[in-house]
Amino acid sequence: GQNIDQPTEMTATEGAIVQINCTYQTSGFNGLFWYQQHAGEAPTFLSYNVLDGLEEKGRFSSFLSRSKGYSYLLLKELQMKDSASYLCAVVPPRSNYQLIWGAGTKLIIKP
Amino acid sequence: DADVTQTPRNRITKTGKRIMLECSQTKGHDRMYWYRQDPGLGLRLIYYSFDVKDINKGEISDGYSVSRQAQAKFSLSLESAIPNQTALYFCATSGGIRTDTQYFGPGTRLTVL
Numbered sequence: 001g002q003n004i005d006q007p008t009e010m011t012a013t014e015g016a017i018v019q020i021n022c023t024y025q026t027s028g029f030n031g032l033f034w035y036q037q038h039a040g041e042a043p044t045f046l047s048y049n050v051l052d053g054l055e056e057k058g059r060f061s062s063f064l065s066r067s068k069g070y071s072y073l074l075l076k077e078l079q080m081k082d083s084a085s086y087l088c089a090v091v092p093p094r095s096n097y098q099l100i101w102g103a104g105t106k107l108i109i110k111p
Numbered sequence: 112d113a114d115v116t117q118t119p120r121n122r123i124t125k126t127g128k129r130i131m132l133e134c135s136q137t138k139g140h141d142r143m144y145w146y147r148q149d150p151g152l153g154l155r156l157i158y159y160s161f162d163v164k165d166i167n168k169g170e171i172s173d174g175y176s177v178s179r180q181a182q183a184k185f186s187l188s189l190e191s192a193i194p195n196q197t198a199l200y201f202c203a204t205s206g207g208i209r210t211d212t213q214y215f216g217p218g219t220r221l222t223v224l
Contacts, residue, residue: 004153008151030211031211033212040199040218040220041217041218042115042201042215042216042217042218043154043201043215044215045212045213045214048209048211048212087153087154089153089154091211098156098159098169099154099156099211099213100153101153101154101155102153103151103152103153104153
């Protein structure tokens with residue numbers, strides 16, 4: 001089966017660090033995406049992990065453990081503009097790159 | 112200019128009406144997708160197309176149809192709209208070196224009364 005779980009909502013303070021988790025149950029997958037979506041706007045690409053480990057890109061980092069079916073997105077030095085939903089998506093094998101999407105985590109940043 | 116555009120951006124219609132949502136892209140991508148997004152649910156794939164002659168049903172194609180008029184254009188039709196089709200609709204494209212990374216249009220907010 002294919003199931004992706006993310007927390008529904010998280011709250012963090014401006015300037016702090018927050019970790020958004022994504023767990024998945026698939027029979028294997030080709031990669032894992034993170035997208036950012038501001039309210040009422042289009043999802044925008046943040047990261048794509050294929051191999052295990054941490055990939056850093058500025059204030060944002062993404063981690064993948066294929067054996068544990070687990071990923072997280074780490075946001076550092078939080079800014080008010082980081083208030084958004086963060087979507088996790090998996091590319092199942094033999095799927096012609098159809099993505100399976102989590103429902104997203106709404107991140108609220110407080111001053 | 113935006114790489115992926117959608118028209119209209121907002122639409123209110125009545126039950127039973129036929130509606131067409133349009134998507135155009137200037138990214139030169141072969142692959143195009145239509146999704147709907149509902150509160151509390153993930154993006155759900157309606158239809159996808161890998162080239163002009165290739166159309167595939169997604170997870171929730173019932174009640175929808177599509178047309179790939181050209182590489183750059185992919186339209187979604189609701190033949191007879193019903194209230195539970197009220198949602199935010201997104202078009203996306205992928206292609207080039209990163210075939211799997213999808214790029215989204217701004218969305219169409221559709222309300223069916």
